[in-house]
Amino acid sequence: MDAPRRGDAAHKPYPAFALDRHWNVVASNSALPQLYEGCSPELLRKPINALRLVLHPEGMGPRIVNFIEWRAHTITVLRQQIETRPDPVIAAFLTEVMGYPAPPGQLALATSDGPQRYATPLQIETRLGTVSFLNTTTVFGTPTEVTLSELALEMLFPADPATIAIIKGSRRKPRKPSRAGCRKRAEVRVHSPQGPLSAHPRHCRTPRRRSPRQTHRGRSALAADHTVVALCARASARLGLWILPVGVRGSWSAV
Secondary structure (H helix, E strand, O other): OHHHHHHHHHOOOOOEEEOOOOEEEEEEEEOOOHHHOOOOOOOOOOOEEEHHHHOOEEEEHHHHHHHHHHHHHHHHHHHHHHHHHHHHHHHHHHHHHHHOOOOOOOOOOOOOOHHHHHHOOOEEEEEEEEEEEEEEEEOOOOOOOOOHOOOEEEEEEOOHHHHHHHHHHOOOOOOOOOOOOOOOOOOOOOEEOOEEEEOOOOOOOOOOOOOOHHHHHHHHHHHHHHHHHHHHHHHHHHHOOOOOOOOOOOOOOOO
């Protein structure tokens, strides 16, 4: 099981699945979860069957742009699987898939023969846009390794530049709001009965990361400002004068 799981992980950001003989998903790299939005919870409950998830009317089927072509491709693969090794479960799947209705508005496929049977793209509508994939199948193990010989790795590759762009866009993380910006400095504004005596305009600057020593100095200077303002207030009350701190951080004068 390690080899299929490593293959799944290495294929990101494109979807990849390890499937058993009956198309049950054994492992997945969980890429592009937008493909499965809107699917019935029953189809997403383990064990997930890839055939039903993709083609079922309550799964991805209504969003498959080329549903008829992809269903014909899947029917061809199932028939080849039965010819190679008869299996009643696969035969039941073949009957079930042939009975899935096509979404409204899709034209019937004239024939399942020709190049499309070897390279049929899987085109899916998502909220990010329509994505198109080509799939490859890799079989693991040797005939003596029963467990691995039952597994196949399905890997989806982007079939056009638009799909590549959509997947790259889905992986971009939203930017966090920047903490840098305008940080306003303290303003000293003193009022008297005749109007404001002094005013210092504010300005903005981009804050820089400070060292611990600079931070300590800044806190000490702020404490000194508060002390000066308190002393001015006491002196004004006792002497009956306007004693006003002018400027910031220790620069003051008496009026």
